[in-house]
Amino acid sequence: MELEKSKYEGIFIINQKGRRNLVTKNLTPGKSFFDEKLYKINNEEFREFNPTHSKLGAAIIKRISLIPIKQSDKILYLGASHGYTPSFVSDIVGKNGVVFCLDFAPRVVRDLLGICEERENMIPMLADAKKPETYKTRITEVDVIYQDIAQKNQVEILLKNLQFLKPKGYAMIAIKSRSIDVTRHPQRIYQEVEDKLKDKLKIIDKKELDPLQKAHCFFVCQKK
Ligand SMILES: C[S@@+](CC[C@H](N)C(=O)[O-])C[C@H]1O[C@@H](n2cnc3c(N)ncnc32)[C@H](O)[C@@H]1O
Structure with missing residues (x-):
């Protein structure tokens, strides 16, 4: 081995x-x-x-040019779910880093609590990413925002949360085209997403994640 x-x-x-x-x-x-x-x-x-369980893992297999997560970083993770990918982000940032793990579904946050009890750098947060004003006093400025939430207004949610990102910080977003519009061609949707992101962010790279993650595209961006 x-x-x-x-x-x-x-x-x-x-x-x-x-x-x-x-x-x-x-x-x-x-x-x-x-x-x-x-x-x-x-x-x-x-x-x-396992890259079939994680869009971050799939983006790595697809050789995205940059994963901007480093040791000791502070990460705002939107859509933490049961904590699978957040737990690997927690490994990467290590004991001096922090992962704010936010999800709005009480059932998954219950599971998340168990992991956060064992991993001191993971902070569970039950909150709606559409309403940053409800959690802005509970988090600090972060080095990276990671977003994986299957919602129609995924891009607008990320843009609302950019207030927490430090200047020149990085944003990573997994776009699920079917959540935006199931009837339209995914590539058209990814292009529209890119156009919206470009207003506030520099696009570093993007990779479609099929077949590991069906109809998903992963963007790595940097705050202008
Ligand atoms: C695909 S799962 C995330 C999987 C996780 N990122 C991983 O790789 O382990 C999407 C999660 O986003 C959450 N979510 C969707 N809309 C949200 C919102 N507005 N605010 C917070 N969480 C949201 C859902 O509850 C769900 O747990």
Whole structure:
């Protein structure tokens, strides 16, 4: 079993019997929260990151040019759900970073609470991303906003939350074309999304995530 660095900070590849799996260094050794496989290499533990369960993972497999998440970063994660991808973001930012994990569905936030109890850098927040005024006193300025919410007005929600992003900070957004309009061609929708984002953000890269994540496009942008 061999461990390789990837071009992205905090993301590694484990090569085992010809299979290459994405992994992150486990911030909570001995614990896995989603039945993900744990690997021990040189006294360190790594967690398998499944790109079919995560748009971030899929964007990595698609070789997006930049994943701007670094050690010690503060991240606002919109649409944290049960915490699968947020837990890997938590591994990347490490113990000196923070992931504000926001979701508006009480049922998933209940699951999230369990992980946040074990991982001190994950802060659970039950709130509606459409209403940043309801949580603006509970968060600080962040280095990166990551958004994965399947809503018709996904872009407008991200734009409303840019108030929390530091100058030159990064925004990552997974666009689900079917949530915007199921009848229209996904590429048309992605182009319209790009045009709207361009007003406030510089587009660094975008990748369609099919077939790992059907009818999704992932954008990495930087605040102007
Ligand atoms: C596709 S899931 C996110 C999966 C997660 N990002 C992951 O990779 O593990 C989308 C989540 O967005 C949440 N969501 C949708 N609209 C929202 C809103 N306006 N505010 C907060 N959360 C929202 C849903 O409750 C759902 O949990």
